[in-house]
Amino acid sequence: MLDVPMIDNVGDMLQMAVMSYNIPPKALAMQAKCSTSHIYSAMSNMRSLPRKALNEIAKNGVLGAATVAMHATGFSRLFAYLKVDRHVQSMIVMCGDMDEKVADLRDKLPKMLVNKNCRNDLSDDEVGHLYMTAKTILDRITMDLNFVSELEKGYGLQLAGYMEGKEKPPVLEHRRL
Numbered sequence: 001m002l003d004v005p006m007i008d009n010v011g012d013m014l015q016m017a018v019m020s021y022n023i024p025p026k027a028l029a030m031q032a033k034c035s036t037s038h039i040y041s042a043m044s045n046m047r048s049l050p051r052k053a054l055n056e057i058a059k060n061g062v063l064g065a066a067t068v069a070m071h072a073t074g075f076s077r078l079f080a081y082l083k084v085d086r087h088v089q090s091m092i093v094m095c096g097d098m099d100e101k102v103a104d105l106r107d108k109l110p111k112m113l114v115n116k117n118c119r120n121d122l123s124d125d126e127v128g129h130l131y132m133t134a135k136t137i138l139d140r141i142t143m144d145l146n147f148v149s150e151l152e153k154g155y156g157l158q159l160a161g162y163m164e165g166k167e168k169p170p171v172l173e174h175r176r177l
Contacts, residue, residue, distance in 0.1 A: 012043075015043045017067050020149075038050045060160065082142065105129070
């Protein structure tokens, strides 16, 4: 289980997204055609994210998209901003550690799930193992989202276009990938 402090509320996530992408709240409000006070109120958790601003927030990158996803789903654990060493090398090591944990748990599943089609076919220990495996996979996804966010922010990868289904991000369209 991922036992690290995290930012797990929409207001603080919005504040992190705005700060990390160097978008002044006033500029975001103008892009989204909403009031600056509504943006500031959302950052303070006094109001929900402005509906008009959701697309503008999400298209600014992975952290903005995670903020909007947290707002829409309430999945604060999955879309949280981890308060860890954000250096790329540290995040590579943390992702590797999570991959090992997931692989260890996942490798036991095929033997355990042979001829078992529903929850009633499982023992309490097997249900516990499945739950722990699923939680660890979700923690790895959270770590991966944070890692991609850091890569995007640190190296200007502009991944929003790729997430929208475009093959190459605009910054790399002139190159062969």
